[in-house]
Amino acid sequence: MTEDRSSWYVALAGFLAVLALACVALMVYGEWFDRRLVASGAMGVLLVLYAAIVVLFRKARLTAEE
Amino acid sequence: MYRRLLLALQSATLRLDTWVNRVLPQDFNPLYYTGGLANLFLTILVVSGILIFLYYEPSLEGAYASVEFLTHHVPYGVVFRGIHRYAADAYLVAILLHLFRNWFTDRYREARDSQWLSGMFLLVVSGFAGFTGYLLVWDERSQLLTSLTTQALRSVPLIGGWLERVFLGGPGVSDTTLPRFLFLHIGPAMTLYVLLWWHYVRLRHPKIWPPAVWVLFSLGLLFILASALPAASGPPAQPGASPEGFQVDWFFLWPYVLARWTAPGWALALVVALVVYGMVIPYTLRETPEQRGLRALGQAVVVEENCTGCELCYYDCPYNAIYMVPSPYPGKSRAAANRKLLAVVVDSRCVECGICIGACPFEALELPRMLDKDVQQRIRRGAGAAAPVAS
Amino acid sequence: MAAAPERMETQPRVVGFLCDWAVRSEGLLNPDDTVVGMPHVTVIRVPCSGFVKPGWLELALRSGAAGAFVCGCPMGDCLNREGNWIMEDRIDQLRKRLSRQKVDPERIAFFAYGLHEREQFLQAVADFVDRLRGSGGKQ
Ligand code: HEM
Ligand code: SF4
Ligand code: SF4
Numbered sequence: 001m002t003e004d005r006s007s008w009y010v011a012l013a014g015f016l017a018v019l020a021l022a023c024v025a026l027m028v029y030g031e032w033f034d035r036r037l038v039a040s041g042a043m044g045v046l047l048v049l050y051a052a053i054v055v056l057f058r059k060a061r062l063t064a065e066e
Numbered sequence: 067m068y069r070r071l072l073l074a075l076q077s078a079t080l081r082l083d084t085w086v087n088r089v090l091p092q093d094f095n096p097l098y099y100t101g102g103l104a105n106l107f108l109t110i111l112v113v114s115g116i117l118i119f120l121y122y123e124p125s126l127e128g129a130y131a132s133v134e135f136l137t138h139h140v141p142y143g144v145v146f147r148g149i150h151r152y153a154a155d156a157y158l159v160a161i162l163l164h165l166f167r168n169w170f171t172d173r174y175r176e177a178r179d180s181q182w183l184s185g186m187f188l189l190v191v192s193g194f195a196g197f198t199g200y201l202l203v204w205d206e207r208s209q210l211l212t213s214l215t216t217q218a219l220r221s222v223p224l225i226g227g228w229l230e231r232v233f234l235g236g237p238g239v240s241d242t243t244l245p246r247f248l249f250l251h252i253g254p255a256m257t258l259y260v261l262l263w264w265h266y267v268r269l270r271h272p273k274i275w276p277p278a279v280w281v282l283f284s285l286g287l288l289f290i291l292a293s294a295l296p297a298a299s300g301p302p303a304q305p306g307a308s309p310e311g312f313q314v315d316w317f318f319l320w321p322y323v324l325a326r327w328t329a330p331g332w333a334l335a336l337v338v339a340l341v342v343y344g345m346v347i348p349y350t351l352r353e354t355p356e357q358r359g360l361r362a363l364g365q366a367v368v369v370e371e372n373c374t375g376c377e378l379c380y381y382d383c384p385y386n387a388i389y390m391v392p393s394p395y396p397g398k399s400r401a402a403a404n405r406k407l408l409a410v411v412v413d414s415r416c417v418e419c420g421i422c423i424g425a426c427p428f429e430a431l432e433l434p435r436m437l438d439k440d441v442q443q444r445i446r447r448g449a450g451a452a453a454p455v456a457s
Numbered sequence: 458m459a460a461a462p463e464r465m466e467t468q469p470r471v472v473g474f475l476c477d478w479a480v481r482s483e484g485l486l487n488p489d490d491t492v493v494g495m496p497h498v499t500v501i502r503v504p505c506s507g508f509v510k511p512g513w514l515e516l517a518l519r520s521g522a523a524g525a526f527v528c529g530c531p532m533g534d535c536l537n538r539e540g541n542w543i544m545e546d547r548i549d550q551l552r553k554r555l556s557r558q559k560v561d562p563e564r565i566a567f568f569a570y571g572l573h574e575r576e577q578f579l580q581a582v583a584d585f586v587d588r589l590r591g592s593g594g595k596q
Pocket of ligand 3: 408409430431
């Protein structure tokens with residue numbers, strides 16, 4: 001019943017993946033310029049984004065139940 | 067009254083589940099994995115704790131400085147400290163969710179009381195470790211907590227003075243105090259693993275990890291918290307000073323708020339009363355299952371002549387209630403004639419679920435009040451074996 | 458109700474097992490195990506979905522039912538921790554066995570609905586019956 005929505009979920013996941021890339025950039029920046037709290041915060045956001053992507057993939061039926 | 071309240075709470079708990087399930091796939095629902103979440107945070111605590119331990123110096127002069135060094139000079143030291151602190155809070159939240167869920171969904175009494183009791187011990191020991199953690203920093207807050215605790219302990223009749231000495235590692239705060247605190251922090255943390263053995267011993271395949279999504283999310287959340295609200299010490303403790311206010315961590319330090327309002331002894335008494343009450347909860351409702359509106363079908367019974375010793379029931383029983391013993395005599399049925407093992411049900415563990423019956427392919431297990439032959443008859447009737455069905 | 462007997466003849470018979478802890482069952486069943494309003498569906502309440510022997514589902518098919526199902530609690534919420542997962546596994550295996558015996562595995566179903574999901578449960582059963590009718594029911 002969520003057929004039409006799954007493409008939307010994938011698009012959202014894609015967007016979050018781009019954000020995650022930005023977080024990687026922030027992590028490098030933080031480490032390089034000694035702004036370590038920025039780096040670790042970006043790491044946290046990255047992990048949360050990954051969690052969200054996993055959920056979205058599941059909701060889009062790209063992954064199955066374990 | 068109480069019983070109806072519990073039923074209402076059960077209904078509400080399950081209502082919450084359906085809401086979560088509307089947003090998340092069912093097998094991602096964190097409420098189904100509260101024990102696993104607690105274990106996840108405990109693991110994070112142990113790992114981050116070891117890293118902090120490497121820098122910690124348990125002495126009156128050195129403790130504060132060593133924590134400050136970790137916070138300000140060790141790369142990502144402040145992050146690890148923050149993760150340790152916030153993971154402790156998250157751990158407590160997870161345990162409490164776990165406790166209330168098991169309580170409200172009726173998973174705490176009769177054959178399950180061993181898990182509940184060990185759980186209460188886990189709760190107490192965890193709370194204690196959480197509190198002693200705040201002593202180790204040896205800032206003003208630690209000092210105040212120490213003095214409130216000493217007062218509370220001293221007010222215990224008969225053994226008060228002795229308790230105080232055990233707590234402080236000597237008469238009064240001295241050089242041996244912080245090593246004692248360090249032990250009182252790490253010792254309980256290790257005890258948790260002994261208690262967890264007790265907690266799991268009657269559970270087959272305990273789900274000790276939440277789904278991977280929640281590992282990612284929880285770690286991420288801890289990193290975010292540790293970076294956004296860096297953990298910090300208060301002003302260093304001054305010998306002889308008696309600090310007034312302190313920053314409250316509502317998760318672990320609430321008894322101390324109480325201790326400041328009333329007398330420390332009362333706060334201690336309240337905590338003890340709560341814990342004792344928690345431990346008798348499984349025994350507070352002395353009603354038969356019938357009175358609870360359940361059909362008590364009786365504990366599983368092995369039909370000895372049919373058991374072939376195939377162990378299938380043993381693998382499926384979720385409460386480790388089935389033991390396989392060397393067969394004392396051969397079975398009667400053809401399949402059972404040459405058996406090596408015989409299944410035995412441990413009554414005190416059996417929750418009357420019947421899962422073993424579904425597992426047994428040899429009609430060697432029965433729930434006494436829902437016999438196989440009766441079920442078969444109802445099936446035949448429902449399937450219309452008597453009256454022909456138009457197709 | 459007046460039209461029921463006639464309709465019943467055209468509806469495929471179904472035997473199901475419902476866990477005591479799953480869907481709220483007050484007023485759900487008649488004394489003879491049939492579902493109120495669905496005389497062709499028999500539901501036997503069991504203490505846990507894991508109690509059900511796969512053999513019972515086969516027996517139901519052999520005795521004339523067009524389909525058989527088991528309904529447990531939502532996955533992860535089994536009161537007995539693992540009953541519904543174990544049952545789901547057993548049903549998977551039973552289906553494989555049935556298709557080897559040239560019996561349509563779609564005649565066996567597994568549902569998972571909680572206390573508050575009675576409507577969804579009844580809907581799922583109705584859909585199951587419809588599917589069975591679509592596939593000709595028997596054999
Ligand atoms: C250190 C904290 C704790 C951890 C890591 C923990 C972990 C677990 C785990 C992994 C399970 C198995 C869940 C399953 O596989 O179904 C479990 C079950 C259980 N826990 Fe805990 N637990 C903790 C504290 C507590 C507390 C404080 C209580 C309540 C006083 C409690 C009560 C129970 C009960 C009653 C069960 C049995 C549930 C059942 O039979 O289905 N636990 N716990
Ligand atoms: S009924 Fe069977 S599976 Fe359930 S607890 Fe008892 S012995 Fe174990
Ligand atoms: S599953 Fe049945 S036959 Fe096999 S060991 Fe258990 S009781 Fe015996």
